[in-house]
Amino acid sequence: MTTDTSTEERAARTGLERASYALYRVRISAVQRIGASFVRLTMTSADLEHFGAGGYDQRFKVLLLKQPFESYDPPQDDWYTWWRELPEAVRPTMRTYTVRAFRPATIDTHAEMDVDFVLHGVQDGHAGPASRWAANAVVGDEAVLVGPSNPGTGRMWGVEWAPPATARTLLLAGDETAVPAVSAILERLPAGVKATALLEVPHAGDLIDLSCAADLTVEWLPRNGSHAPGELLQARVHEVASALVDEASSPVDFEDVDLDTTILWEVPEHAEPAGPECLYAWLAGESGVVKALRRHLVRDVGVPRSSVAFMGYWREGRAEGE
Numbered sequence: 001m002t003t004d005t006s007t008e009e010r011a012a013r014t015g016l017e018r019a020s021y022a023l024y025r026v027r028i029s030a031v032q033r034i035g036a037s038f039v040r041l042t043m044t045s046a047d048l049e050h051f052g053a054g055g056y057d058q059r060f061k062v063l064l065l066k067q068p069f070e071s072y073d074p075p076q077d078d079w080y081t082w083w084r085e086l087p088e089a090v091r092p093t094m095r096t097y098t099v100r101a102f103r104p105a106t107i108d109t110h111a112e113m114d115v116d117f118v119l120h121g122v123q124d125g126h127a128g129p130a131s132r133w134a135a136n137a138v139v140g141d142e143a144v145l146v147g148p149s150n151p152g153t154g155r156m157w158g159v160e161w162a163p164p165a166t167a168r169t170l171l172l173a174g175d176e177t178a179v180p181a182v183s184a185i186l187e188r189l190p191a192g193v194k195a196t197a198l199l200e201v202p203h204a205g206d207l208i209d210l211s212c213a214a215d216l217t218v219e220w221l222p223r224n225g226s227h228a229p230g231e232l233l234q235a236r237v238h239e240v241a242s243a244l245v246d247e248a249s250s251p252v253d254f255e256d257v258d259l260d261t262t263i264l265w266e267v268p269e270h271a272e273p274a275g276p277e278c279l280y281a282w283l284a285g286e287s288g289v290v291k292a293l294r295r296h297l298v299r300d301v302g303v304p305r306s307s308v309a310f311m312g313y314w315r316e317g318r319a320e321g322e
């Protein structure tokens with residue numbers, strides 16, 4: 001479920017300027033439990049000063065090392081070929097996360113980055129490597145990140161949030177893995193737009209305060225062990241979308257995505273809302289759930305495909321990259 005290839009393809013297709021990506025060696029400077037299912041790791045280093053932070057839902061990669069960093073010899077350019085060609089026994093596990101907050105260097109401090117990790121599967125012993133690593137992280141631990149190295153913002157910097165300028169009604173829907181991205185997006189929304197955020201999380205203890213200059217409605221949907229993942233989110237998106245779009249248009253031709261052959265990731269390049277309302281929807285979370293949400297919005301409610309960005313952040317039963 002990595003997006004490097006699609007970023008390359010997108011650069012070729014659109015002619016957009018391509019960010020260059022680099023490795024950043026960082027140290028954990030703070031560990032904070034911010035919810036029942038979330039730990040926030042603050043990462044810092046002199047290296048990080050050069051990170052091209054773009055805000056919104058900016059993603060980056062974390063490389064979980066299998067041996068001391070000094071024994072690797074990464075090149076300055078083309079980290080991906082270097083990583084791919086390493087023998088499997090030593091190749092760092094790579095996972096994708098969101099920059100929850102980035103603070104540039106000051107006279108007294110190095111740059112800092114906050115990352116909010118969902119601790120899925122930790123209690124029942126089914127955690128993946130990244131979740132396990134985050135759950136056990138302590139101040140002083142090292143990590144290696146991959147992110148853009150030149151200043152900029154936008155899709156080539158791993159920022160997918162790109163509603164058309166005319167969008168006045170925004171729907172953001174996702175599960176716990178999308179909470180950091182939605183939080184960071186909301187912080188940057190201007191006054192004058194109406195935003196509805198629907199966030200399904202594992203527990204009532206995961207609710208956090210979200211602030212926004214826009215006219216914001218946030219609904220937290222805690223499963224509390226009583227609902228299957230995606231169940232609450234799908235039900236609520238169905239209700240809310242119909243209310244946001246005054247008149248449903250007729251069902252449209254619809255081509256669904258085959259999750260076994262395709263990465264669930266489509267963000268309109270030049271979204272022009274053409275529906276009955278200027279609605280722009282941003283959907284992220286478990287791939288099967290996101291696929292169903294998108295199908296409902298486009299096929300049943302009549303939201304134009306060009307007004308729906310949808311991203312599979314993880315897939316039930318599959319490790320990232322499988």
Ligand SMILES: Cc1cc2nc3c(=O)[nH]c(=O)nc-3n(C[C@H](O)[C@H](O)[C@H](O)COP(=O)(O)OP(=O)(O)OC[C@H]3O[C@@H](n4cnc5c(N)ncnc54)[C@H](O)[C@@H]3O)c2cc1C
Binds near residue numbers: 096
């Ligand atoms: C652009 C992008 C941004 C993301 N941002 C964040 C973020 O900021 N914070 C965050 O926590 N996650 C985020 N994710 C999701 C994260 O990358 C995945 O959850 C990832 O699979 C976790 O890696 P892992 O090593 O813990 O588990 P993996 O080894 O990838 O998976 C092991 C098993 O755990 C399951 N699994 C994976 N994630 C979850 C989950 N959340 N809940 C339940 N089961 C799961 C898999 O289906 C698999 O069976 C993001 C993903 C993308 C693509």
